[in-house]
Amino acid sequence: MALFSDRHRWLKIGLPAALLLAMCIYSAIAGPKLMPRFADYLQDPARFDGTRFVVQFTQIKRYDGPDRFTVQDIWGNRIDVTGSIPHGEEGCFISFEAVFKSPGYLVLGEYWHIYARDTQKLVVSALALVGVMVFFLRRFKPNLRRFRFEERR
Amino acid sequence: MPDLLTHVLAGHFTTRPRSYRELYFVGLILPDLLGRLPMIFYKLSYWFINPGHTPIGTLLGAYLITFLFEPALRRTVFRNLLLGASFHLLLDLLQRHVTDAYYWFFPLTWKTFEVPLFWPDHSIDALPYLLVAVGLFHLLRRRFGRGRRLEVAQSDNQR
Numbered sequence: 444m445a446l447f448s449d450r451h452r453w454l455k456i457g458l459p460a461a462l463l464l465a466m467c468i469y470s471a472i473a474g475p476k477l478m479p480r481f482a483d484y485l486q487d488p489a490r491f492d493g494t495r496f497v498v499q500f501t502q503i504k505r506y507d508g509p510d511r512f513t514v515q516d517i518w519g520n521r522i523d524v525t526g527s528i529p530h531g532e533e534g535c536f537i538s539f540e541a542v543f544k545s546p547g548y549l550v551l552g553e554y555w556h557i558y559a560r561d562t563q564k565l566v567v568s569a570l571a572l573v574g575v576m577v578f579f580l581r582r583f584k585p586n587l588r589r590f591r592f593e594e595r596r
Numbered sequence: 597m598p599d600l601l602t603h604v605l606a607g608h609f610t611t612r613p614r615s616y617r618e619l620y621f622v623g624l625i626l627p628d629l630l631g632r633l634p635m636i637f638y639k640l641s642y643w644f645i646n647p648g649h650t651p652i653g654t655l656l657g658a659y660l661i662t663f664l665f666e667p668a669l670r671r672t673v674f675r676n677l678l679l680g681a682s683f684h685l686l687l688d689l690l691q692r693h694v695t696d697a698y699y700w701f702f703p704l705t706w707k708t709f710e711v712p713l714f715w716p717d718h719s720i721d722a723l724p725y726l727l728v729a730v731g732l733f734h735l736l737r738r739r740f741g742r743g744r745r746l747e748v749a750q751s752d753n754q755r
Contacts, residue, residue, distance in 0.1 A: 446659075447662060447667060447670035447671050447674065448667055449667050452663070455663070456660060456663050459656045459659050459660055460656075460660060462656060463647065463648075463653060463656045463657065463660070466647035466650075466652070466653060466656075466702070466703050467644050467645065467646075467647050467648075468644075469647075469703055470643050470644060470646045470647050470702070470703070471643045471644040473706075474642075474643030474646060475643055477696065477706065497694060497695045498695075499694065499695035499696075500639075500642065517639045517640055517642060518640070538693070538694035538695050539694060540694070554694055555694060556692075556694050556715060558715075558716060558717045559717050560717055560720050561717075563720050564599040564717065564719075564720055565636065567599045567600070567601045567720065567723065568599045568600035568601065568628075569600075570601060571599070571600035571601040571603070571604045571625065572600055572625065572629075574604070575600075575604060575618075575621045575622060575624075575625055578618050578621055579618045579619070579621070579622055581618075582616070582618045583618070583665075590664070591663075591664050591665055591666060592664055592665055593666065594669070
């Protein structure tokens, strides 16, 4: 019970909050190194020519032909990709294996996946979120003065 | 990640806590609330909020949330949130990824693993079937479950 009592309340809140914040900062610093950034590759194409990597969280921006399309990473940098994927998926996220080629395009590998129906997923998730919140608020009410949820009597 | 409705519906098939069930359902969506929701509004927040979708981050998040309740309830709040969040993460473990799966042991290591059964976007296709299954599950439970047995026992006692 000691873990959940109000004794040393601010220490019990501050310590895990600081730990969580430290984890977030560490992730924000170390995480992006796991993800290829198109801008780095495009700055020095000759150096990275032939580099194989896995691309994630890129959005299909447009199709430039039957076997050519443009993707954008989360930093907003765009790059052309040579390879065939189903058409009509603009705006969808795609993850794929690729080889970087100078002067600055990617060759699509064999393994790729388009994350379709993103909008439907968002709508359905929002519905679930509202449902759970209504279910929760039927049992608990917020007390702003005491900054806590209290059970409805 | 599968959509939140899939998480909430799939949570019906596990043993749910009898008291304060609402918190179990909050737990079912907790990892996505902590580690995914801000990304919808700001994509670049992905790496910063990512620890919220790891077991240790979820544990810390659930512990912090307990302080939003009165002391007598906190233990139950923590238990129910963790139960729901564990089931959420278990379901996420079954997803396929082209890239790294979720970072289960973060911040100790970036190494990941998965049990690749379905793609994250395929959950939406399974949703109608899941809805029917949950409906059936509740019908059967009402007919043959513990509540029904209690009802029968009470009516027998009255006789």
